[in-house]
Amino acid sequence: MNMEKVFPVFAAAFAVIYILAVQYNWALLTYHPKIGEWGWLAEPAKNGPPMYWYGWLVTSTFGATAVSLLSWPLVRRWSAQLWIGWMVPLVVIFIFVYLFRGFFVR
Amino acid sequence: MATFLVILHGLLAVVLLGGITHQALSVAWPSRNKSGIFRSFRAVSGSVYTNANIALFLATVTLGSIIYPAYRVSVRTYLENARLNSAVGSFELKEQFITIGLGMLPLYWLLWRRPPEAAGAKSARIAVTLMLAFIVWYGFLVGHVLNNIRGLFGL
Numbered sequence A: 001m002n003m004e005k006v007f008p009v010f011a012a013a014f015a016v017i018y019i020l021a022v023q024y025n026w027a028l029l030t031y032h033p034k035i036g037e038w039g040w041l042a043e044p045a046k047n048g049p050p051m052y053w054y055g056w057l058v059t060s061t062f063g064a065t066a067v068s069l070l071s072w073p074l075v076r077r078w079s080a081q082l083w084i085g086w087m088v089p090l091v092v093i094f095i096f097v098y099l100f101r102g103f104f105v106r
Numbered sequence B: 001m002a003t004f005l006v007i008l009h010g011l012l013a014v015v016l017l018g019g020i021t022h023q024a025l026s027v028a029w030p031s032r033n034k035s036g037i038f039r040s041f042r043a044v045s046g047s048v049y050t051n052a053n054i055a056l057f058l059a060t061v062t063l064g065s066i067i068y069p070a071y072r073v074s075v076r077t078y079l080e081n082a083r084l085n086s087a088v089g090s091f092e093l094k095e096q097f098i099t100i101g102l103g104m105l106p107l108y109w110l111l112w113r114r115p116p117e118a119a120g121a122k123s124a125r126i127a128v129t130l131m132l133a134f135i136v137w138y139g140f141l142v143g144h145v146l147n148n149i150r151g152l153f154g155l
Helices: A003-024 A053-075 A084-099 B002-028 B037-042 B046-081 B085-113 B121-147
Strands: A029-032 A037-040
Touching (some): A003 A084, A053 B085, A084 B085, B002 B037, B002 B046, B002 B121, B046 B085, B085 B121
16 A cells, blocks of 8 residues: 555545534543443433533544545555645634634634 | 643643744745754754654544533533623634644644655645644643633633
8 A cells, every 4th residue: 555645545535534524513421521421423422511522533433534545546546646635734724713713703 | 530630731832832833934924044043943944743743643632522511511601691702703613623634634644754756745834734733822821821811801
C-alpha cells in the first residue's frame, strides 16, 4: 500500500466523518464523567453531562481507516492526490466555525 | 492531581508550540541567512522537528483527554452558568480543531519524511504544517485563557 496515496484519503475521511459524527452524534462510546461510567454508542445523560468526544474520536478513526482501505483499489490507479489531505480538513474547520457561530453571535 | 496534569499539559503545549512554530516558519518563510535572532529562527532544518512534534501533539492531546472530564463537569458548568458563551464556544472549537489535527498527523509525518517529489507535495507540506501550527496556537491560547479566566476577567 502506497502511503502517499492512502494518508491524504485518511486525513480527508477523518475530517468528514468527524464533523458528521459531531453533527449527528455518531459516538461509538459515551463517558459519564460524574459517575465515571462508560457506555456503548450515544447514551443520554445519566447523572451530570455525558461526554461524546471520545466516541466521536473512535468513530472517526475506525471510519477513516475503513474508507482508506476500501478506497485503495480506486486510488491505487491515480497519482497521489496530496491536496485532499489538507484542503478537506481546512474546509471542515471553516464549517465548524460556521456551525458553532451561535456561541459567539448570541 | 488535576492541577498537576493541567500544568504538565500546558508545559508540553509550550514545547510543542516552539517546535511547530520553528518548523512552520522554516517551511513557509525560509531563510538561509542566520544573522539575527529572527532569521536564525527561520533558518532551522524543519524536518528534525517532525517526530518530536508528533510525539508532543499526541502526549498533549492524551493529557488533555484525561483532564477533559474535570473541565466538562466543573469548568464548563461554571462558564455556562456565568453565561460566558464565547468562552464555551472557544473551547468547543479547540476540541474540534485538535481532533482534525490528529487525523492529519499521518500525512504530516509522511510529508516531512522525505523531500517532496510528488506533484503538490511542497504546497501540501506547507499547508499541513501551517494548519497544525494554527491549531496548536489556537488550542494553547484558548486553554491558557480559560485556565485563567476568573483572574483575567475579574470574575
